[in-house]
Amino acid sequence: MTDLAVTVWGIGSTRTFRVHWTAAELGVRCDVRPIRSRTGETRTEAYGRVNPKRKIPTLQHGDFVLSESGAIMAYLTRVSPVPPGFFVPQGALAQARLDEWMSFASMELDAHALYLLRRHRYLPEIYGEAPEACESAVEYFSVQIGAVADRVPAGDGYLLGDFSIADVLMTTIVDCAIDYHIDLPARLVAYRDFTARRPAYEAACRVNYPERLDNGETA
Template structure:
């Protein structure tokens, strides 16, 4: 493994939150280019060489450049030692269960629902207005989270049981996003959210990733 310090490009927004939160959970010392989404910082040649999609977040670690938040958090837990209580899969079945949660959130909740709403409602001047698709995505999101509520409840304290994992980080980032859109989440998910939100590292990551929401020092 390289001894170089990791560097994160990007701050603000759901996907960058996942990366900062994971790094803070692992206690990794890292550098940051605090560029915002769609800001001039994403339009430089230097950034385009790292991520031709011109999106955040990007992680650079030695020669490795990664541009997908779920791949980044998985790489980080495979690379840096995790503190006690942090769940890292140790066999194929555990990895598959963690992936199952992560892919569910990344595809059904993030890409198919929340990001569709974001693009065709909040960012309609860029991506085009599509009210029917937005309404359908809202309905779809609720169907998905309601279908999974009992499973979240049955999972225990966190999605993988007693140990907190990157699946929780990815899931929480989408629950925060859904709450911002005022989705009526099932009680089991509200309970889960309240439980995870008590984590001091979550609060630290929120303050780091969304400095505009917090004016007091921390």
């Protein structure tokens, strides 16, 4: 554990999981406010004052408030000491490579494809049905992930050599694609199985998905 103590709002989603996993890797102490999406808990006046976007996750560190799972993960690696073997970029090229993975995974895989499916396949009562857009999103996801598949280690390593927040992001994206029944190259599944064996992954499951453990599932 480090001396760093933060408040993290949100559990139950892939995006909140990223923050809990990163915090567990770094040994950051979190005061978790276990609000969930679509329960009304992001709609309260009190939460609107914390994050006017009314999304989770949100981080509070003293008076500093930060939203966006990618930004929160990066912030934690900058304000906390990192354990040996945890990649933090030194120099422009290493930073650029990390940024490339973060941007690609957030935009091409998460926002353009998975979140579209989330809204229009799994929450049509809120966002409307859009079967053609969903079909196209699956196709888009498959093409994009196929384009990087040979740069993803096949179950024996991490994207940037040492483990990094890019692995947190990519693993949560593969987890989500599996939940959504999207066919994936075998090496992506092997990669995910390898990264998910980290103890911090399991620790974050306990925080983010307490109901799974209540149901007797293992992380």
